[in-house]
Amino acid sequence: MNYKTENIKKLIVSKPLLLDCKQTIKDFPLAYETFGKLNESRDNAILVFHALTGDQFVSGKNPITKKEGWWITAVGPGKAIDTDKYFVICANVIGGCMGSWGPKEIDKKTNESYGLNFPVITIRDMVKAQETLLDYLGIKKLLCVTGGSMGGMQSLEFCATFPNKTFSAVPIACSTNHSAQNIALNELARQAIMADPAWENGNYLKKNILPKSGLAVARMAGHISYLSEKGLQEKFGRKLQEKADYEFSFDADFQVESYLRHQGYTFVERFDANSYLYITRAMDYFDLSKQFKGGLLEAFGNQKTKFLVISFSSDWLYPTKENKDIVIALNASGADVSFSEIKTDTGHDSFLINEPEFLKTIKGFIDSMYIKFKNEKRI
């Protein structure tokens, strides 16, 4: 990546944090952003968790990439998650590369980037780090936590680890653990990065080079999995790229080839290859049932949080069945849970695009939760 994160808003977390790998960290940076205003009763705060390649710039303009925030379709003034009404918080996950403590940050012991000296972190580590924002911002209980994909996993983890810190939760397009196919796709991406000689065993920043090709291939693999077969077919089919016929070469003849190459090679400008390794690893390790030895019933035991689980019909990465398994476990734990499968051809990425039924669903849920949350406090 080609950007500096020094001037990004950060909380330096001074409270020691015991990571799942048994290492304790403290005084580490957590980059975050807020949108809207915290009201006087401090009950309108929503914590949004980002996905694998996301960051804290959930709405508005991303000051680094100069592009719109990654969830501009859902979050902003007058949007489904209305920042005229709600106070939205989003932090860059630890392990990431947008200012939070991650493998590209400087290790004070060596004065060089951590690289592979960075510890392997977990979804729980990410969530524990972000929970420190609540105290800092003066919030006792969130109105809602939400996020799609890895953001959904963090939402589940947050509720399991901090059962009294949020009134409601909307985990979107996720699961309580990765299937073998999910792990295989992430391992493919990791192997692509590690196969690039410019990765230099994780030490590329010290050598002032970047494993661009490997990271681009990893991103291409990701992109294929984020879209549905039907969505790809409708968007690209066999359309040729500004040419009348095949060129009998290895240039991009098909539009879908050109699209993939573009996705791969623009991604490397904004993302760190080691962060890709660490974050995919955290996703693969995530397993709520393993973490709470008694299984999901333990994980969700005594939940007072009200859940809305959302899946997308054409998502083959986190299919509806896996989302329904969350609902079954929450029901079995006696939790308050509703479920919605959005019918769409746009695959896993549906949560990021303008999908009216989806946006209407989260808006309705959060607005009604806000009323209930206020009523509950009144009693």
Added chain:
Amino acid sequence: MNYKTENIKKLIVSKPLLLDCKQTIKDFPLAYETFGKLNESRDNAILVFHALTGDQFVSGKNPITKKEGWWITAVGPGKAIDTDKYFVICANVIGGCMGSWGPKEIDKKTNESYGLNFPVITIRDMVKAQETLLDYLGIKKLLCVTGGSMGGMQSLEFCATFPNKTFSAVPIACSTNHSAQNIALNELARQAIMADPAWENGNYLKKNILPKSGLAVARMAGHISYLSEKGLQEKFGRKLQEKADYEFSFDADFQVESYLRHQGYTFVERFDANSYLYITRAMDYFDLSKQFKGGLLEAFGNQKTKFLVISFSSDWLYPTKENKDIVIALNASGADVSFSEIKTDTGHDSFLINEPEFLKTIKGFIDSMYIKFKNEKRI
């Protein structure tokens, strides 16, 4: 790859062959193998077409890899395609790397491997090259052509291009053209190979190196697509690799990671990276409807060949829907066609494994075709 193909059985094709890219070739090697005996009436010959990474060693022992032939489950004495009864022929496709004319062969003009000077070939080119074996072996009409995946595409192409040269055809787990997702997956593999600096713009053999990492990553991507989500889950799930818990490292913690790495890095011993580029390109270019400008009705017009189309329920690379589209087109052309979807969790690779219902289906069809073929000749 680490093997020599000089002593493999080859036909030197002297008849000039006009390739789809407009180049004419002649005196090129076509490596092939036969199993069983051609009978006196010369009506028991079956031409098997191999898939992307296959070769001519369909049964028995592969003299190069020392492993069993790639379709040993289906072809051999007493097997579904019984070599005690039938004469089975299989050739390495041009563009391949098991002795047929391909990018690793020596270009007589330069005395070096072709590399990217090899022309981009098509499925039709492959099939036309293999058709020359019929004359050479003294066969007027085949009993059957068959193959899975790219072998199925070649079967369809053979019937379309040579409508009177086979009595029957069994295309398995294929389609008449690649979907955008198929092309995307192949492009991912090509990008992985071309991202490897050791690929050297296709000139690695001249420089005595091999793009092993890139080819291994390409193969891993392929492998994920050959297996179904459910199949992977049942085989591997989240099982750990000979360890009690996560190691918090990037070693292969999960069995599925170890499996993928093994598949990738053993593959490079037996396959040529440039062949992988050329053959995937041929698959992506394959489009029977485009080739026969009038569409599939033209492609299959006046077919006397009797077809059996087979799909596998859990194949997401060539889903049943795409196989059914072949059946619809054949029906619309008035061709004699039957169809069978085999229920299985083993994904696209099902045609390569011991799947009793599948094997029974092809045995029944081919045995009945043999009787009909003899009867027809008698009339």
